Amino acid sequence: MASMRGSLGLMGNWAKIGLLLLMLSTMGCNTLKKVGEDELLLTKNSIYVNEEKVSTSEIKGLISQKPNSSVLGYPLRLNLYNLAKENPDSSFQDWLHRKEKREKRLNNLLSQKQVSRLQESFIVKGASEFLERVGEPPVVIDTSLTRKSVERLEAYYNSKGYFNNNGSYEIVEGKRKKRAEVEYNINLNKPYIIDTVQKNITSPELDSIYTHSARRSFVKQGEQFDLDNFTLERERLTTLFRNSGVYNFQESSINYDILRDTIKNADDQLMDVQLNIKKFRSTTDSSDTNAPYRIARLKKINIYADYAINGDSDSLKTLEYDNYTIHYHDKLRYRPKALTDAIFFQKDSIYRDLDRIRTYRQITNLNTFKYPNIEFIADSTQTELISNIYLAAKPKFSLNLNFDVTHSNIQQVGTAFSTSVITRNVFGGAETLNISARGSIGLLSDASLSNETFTSELGGDINITFPRIWFPFNTEKIIPGYMLPQSRLLAGTNFQRNIGLDKQSLNSILSYNWSPTDRLKNNIELLNVEFVRNVNPDNFYNVYRNTFSNLDNIADDFQNDPQFASFYETVDNTTDSLRLNIPEGANEFVRAVLNNEVPVTEDQLDEVNSIAERRRRLTDNNLIFASNFTHTKNSKSGINDNDFYQYRIKLESAGNVLSLMSNIVPYNKNDNGQLLVFGVPFSQYIKSELDYIRHWEIGDSQVIAFRSFFGMAVPYGNSDNIPFVRSYFAGGSNDNRAWNAYELGPGKTSNINDFNEANLKLAFNVEYRFPIAGDVKGALFADAGNIWNVFDNESNPDAIFQGISSLGDIALGTGLGLRYDFTYFVFRLDVGFKTYNPARVGADRWFNEYNIRNAVLNIGINYPF
Template identity: 85%
Template sequence: MRGSLSLMCNWAKIGLLLLMVSISGCNTLKKVGDDELLLTKNTIYVDDEKVTDGEIKGLIDQKPNSSVLGYPLRLNLYNMAKENPDSSFQDWLHRKQKREKRLNNLLSKKQVSRLQESFIVKGASEFLERVGEPPVVIDTALTNKSLNRMEAYYNSKGYFNNTGDYEIVESKRKKRAKVEYNITLNKPYIIDTVQKNITSPELDSIYDVASKRSFVKKGEQFDLQNFTLERERLTTLFRNSGVYNFQESSINYDILRDTTRLADDQLMEVQLNVKKFRSATDSTDTNSTYRVARHKQVNIYADYDINGDTDSLKTLEYDNFIIHYANKLRYSPKALADAIFFEKDSVYRDLDRIRTYRQITNLNTFKYPNIEFIPDSTQTKLTTNVYLAAKKKFSLNMNFDVTHSNIQQVGTAFSTSVITRNVFGGAETLNVSARGSIGLLSDASLSNETFTSELGGDVNITFPRIWLPFSTEKIIPYYMLPQSRLLAGTNFQKNIGLDKQSLNSILSYNWTPSDRLKNNFELLNVEFVRNVNPDNFYNVYRNTFSNLDDIADQFQDDPAYADYFKNVDDSTDPLRLDIPEGANNFVRDILNDSIQVSTEEFDEVNSIEERRRRLTENNLIFASNFTHTKNSKSDINDNDFYQYRIKVESAGGMLSLIANAVPYNKNDNGQLLVFGVPFSQYVKSELDYIRHWDIGGSQVLAFRSFFGMAVPYGNSNSIPFVRSYFAGGSNDNRAWNAYELGPGKTDNINDFNEANLKLAFNLEYRFPIAGDVKGALFADAGNIWNVFDNENNPDAIFSGFSSLADLGLGTGLGLRYDFTYFVFRVDVGFKTYNPAKVGSDRWFNGYNLGNAVFNIGINYPF
């Protein structure tokens, strides 16, 4: 009875919600006046052709109410807010004050209830008004303003004689209308000649050399944007050609044509004017001619104190720089000189100033620098001063987190790091970090212990240059912000899985050719992974053990194998293989034909044993890799950009090359051993491409594609688990949990499914809902396969284009909340096409909330 009542209550709540939505949907015009029209659509026609350009449509000042999949959610939320919610409260309060003496200032329960109700109504109304959106009613003043904007826009494109009007078209539906804008362009104006009037002879010479790159050219249609680009180009050109104080405001243009006079030729003359310098601090200096300046002297103040006396500093001359310091110079003169791109007697370039700022900031040793240019009386010689104020030599960071996972009921994690700057005097940065965690196991069968623990640490030192025995400055100059990183770390993991211990060491180089390009080259990436508790394999990989135990059930009553089993407190299966001895002995007897099973069962046991050996063996990875990344995003608000990442990795090749010179030991499988461990040998490549399209109205269409393949060879017949691929999870195919999808058309055969080939494609439509709340619709396709390794299951192997039928497809929706600094998101994914099913069952099987996968993540998945 209680369950039925609860179910009825739930259905009542759902029905009430649907009713509220229906009422609000029917009440769209609730706050639209009788003499007002709700704006439903804007349409622009230019010379009778409909315009779809987002830039032009953005000129319209008044736009229809926003919608979510065609539904005006925010408008209806606004309409649900009670008008003047304070009125009932104020009326009650007024009556209460009149009766205050008679009631002896005591409130009855009914009055208290009314007071609480008033506050609730008021708060709900304020919330709905805040997240809602008032109805957009047509305002002819704003319509005229929009029309004027469009006329001005086409004026800027050379259509000086364009004309425009608009029409309000009422809908057949009540109190609704759309606005149609009509623009007639007429003939555009064309640039006939470009003249120049440059007051500085030196600037005139510089202009002539680069005049062919001008954005304002004879024979082209007038476009104000080209004039803006040309002003920016000339400003950059002059500042990078020695004119350190050039001002963009010195550039203007004269149009030598009466644009109001109609003529068939529509030609105009343009004159470029570059005026003299105007001092911002000296109003009497109005006639200074721009001059090309050179660096007469470059001073570096290595211990600058804004309140200190620079006259008492010591000086040191190094490579045409004069270094000023107090007491003892704490920095290598070369490190300081490499960070400054000004050269004595060279022509001033604004590019050198920008690069100097970037490089000094990149050193992470000094605060943001101050650069000063002091000209002489001729304005042709500069005394350049670079003031450097040091950051604190040491800094300490500490973090503490509470965690939860499918392995831990609850856990705590901490980390701390100490940063030491200018370790060897060359602006090097040393980072020593330690981390640890402890947690309560969620499943006692995973270990004999109750708690998990992990402890690790890293020593990371960064050099602001390429650390090699030969110079790389000609290939990778200092303006590319070169860095070398040497890292050594270790990690000890206890009572989780196989109790792994790892040691890793990395020697890498990275440089940034431009703001959009990044390169990273790991010359050495050495990782040693040791499984301390391999006997725990069948406790961790429960699906694998279950498959093995099912095969063993037919032998559990045989006295010859009684030692292989143990009693368990489970009425459905009282006898199970003992872990690890019983399971290992059972597998051994099958593989050496001591126990006879069917061919299918033999193959499955053989596959289980290969997987066990692979996942419990120790790994030595001796790799090198190169990663190239490009990102066209201009700033944080740019929603129309692309990004790609290319990575190539090779492991074991160097160790294999020296096999003839070094007498390696071998194991029973003929693999070469280093420190008693077979080293991994493979080649790996990845391509990751992301594209975002801004489709207007804060809506974005985002796409990602990924291809990755790792091929073992030589000393390996499979890829190490830590270098393999998996599918599923909050940043991949969100209709499957991590490690659940694949390989190929196999159906979740292992607890952690992985392979060495991966394809992934993601498409997501992102849209605003209300305020900082965003929504998304997505489709994720992808899978993993085995290729060129020792996998024998044909369902898991990529065999050509026909295997693309194994791509799993997940669709779903998500909610995001934008906290400005990060985005919190919740996604729900549904298995739309499941390659593990057969025939028509592959499509929409289990497409419901009961089989949905919920994902929680921070920031967007791509």
């Protein structure tokens, strides 16, 4: 083991040396190395519109040539590119023949074939190719591209109504040689205003639809010309017509005539606009060419329940149900209502494209069919439609297997596996049953936590999903089908061995979720029942070592008193040093102190009482009978959208139902007066959370990301604290990265427990993300926050939220990170430094541990927020 550590240390030193050499070489590299004598390196673009500087990302994106990217002002990728040799083959040949006998000696040593291969090796050629690939060639000012940028700027402002604008550019050479900036100047002049909006709509039916919606038009009289508004109006009209019965409306049928006379209207800058909506143009049937658009209704709706592309349609059976015609082979495997509830078309109703989209979404959401195919067949008058919906079933069963290697503060290394069997259409109503099992085994990080070396965990769940709200009352008016309603019923269990106090848990959930829009989601857990049993409570002082150390320090004052001798044991049998034996001695010492049998000070009594309370809390079994509601919104429009916000609001209440039932059914009570259900005191609390995230794209793949979190859980009634599994902690790779998980807080306390938690949390994170080279990205971050106790049985004033003054206990961690983008996920490495530590006093709070030795290394998958 010692030799392995030595090897790892040596490798770490070499890695540091290599990184240092790379940094020194790039910093010392000549930025102008590959810029020609008559060339200028572009260092900056400036855009002035009517002599005012403009820096919006939309305008800057019109510039064809942009300066080389930089990391914190340093052109890293450019200097990496400059490190590459321009002609590595020629350089190698020059080196090889520089001395008369060098080639001969190498041929004798390696062979002629290997010397030839050496020329193609990474050292000779591959390194330069790699540097060119991850680097960036110098951006040299190209006047043809500069003129093109001016043309783009002029075209852009043309589209905004400034038809008489004119642009120019100026190359401004800097004080440093072979470097220059480009200044773009646009003079807008007066914009054109829409004077009148006329229409020419060939279809009377479309004309009527348009007239009723004209007030919502994006193109309005008296407003400045803006080409974007015309695009929005085309999209609006296309959506409007397709949702008003015109199933075959084409956006290409819409165009505008812009009537302007730059001479006549030189002073008032007015223009007329005419909206033209042409007739339908068919690409398949010449008889329909230039046919007017008509409003169509659905005459018949066919559902092919088990469609096969090469199947025999003549042998299909037919079932009429609620104005739908269902076709199937041999036996219908689905209840008719389960199929028709997923279809939003109604017989004799006008066609709406919205219904088509909702039908696609709902059928896909059933997780029973492959992506459906929907076709519409019109009659000769284009006013009646036959809809054919083809459904191809997914396999009845599917099996998933997963295997992972894990690491945590408890396990040095662990392996985890999980498997699940999915059964579709369980009861004929497109229900999905998922039966899963999971297990893990790992090597303990600290053998003193248990007499065993390995940890193990085994669990399983039964989860069934219904594609509707499973409730005694009809909820269709409140939560219609297009919101993709689902009900979920879950029952599971989990067994842990040699992890903490060894836990067994049972949980059951009845939940409902639905999506009013693509970006809004709601979830109600009507019942969330969890029972946690601590199998090995006597292991408490082995697991919570800090707590035991504090207790043992108090007991040291009495270790020589013969009447307490039974509480102690000799450490290692080598000295006279004594400590409390676990668990009997520690428990008896606590009991004796609380019974005033041991003469301790008042502060020591408070400490022992706190330890006893903590032990009771963490070793007692928990019964949580809760309900909660979660509302989330995400404005992100796509995977490449880096300018968005999202928030999550959650409200949870626990124990109220059981408390009300106690008025009907008498409950037993424990010594603390708590009501017992199945011999366990149930938890009673109310909890609320608000999580808000905002991302701003500031150009060149640079993003500023911000997150804020507030959470509070207040115990009452049958509880004076929050169960450990529902409390808050601070620190870790997704929180304050300058502290390890559970190390920060509560309040201004300093690591008083092994796992510090509380019932109030504030957290704020801001991160600047920027590209470095290729798929490697960097980040600078600042994390602030803490946890506190409030409205519970905590007596330590340093851990309790006291109001505005406690905001001074908000910890601040800053740091930097590297990320590698694997497309499907991001591997993240962050280093956090304690910048402001509320556990210290006075000036020592700031930058006292701001060094490499006290830095915290975080490894994570994907971004923290």
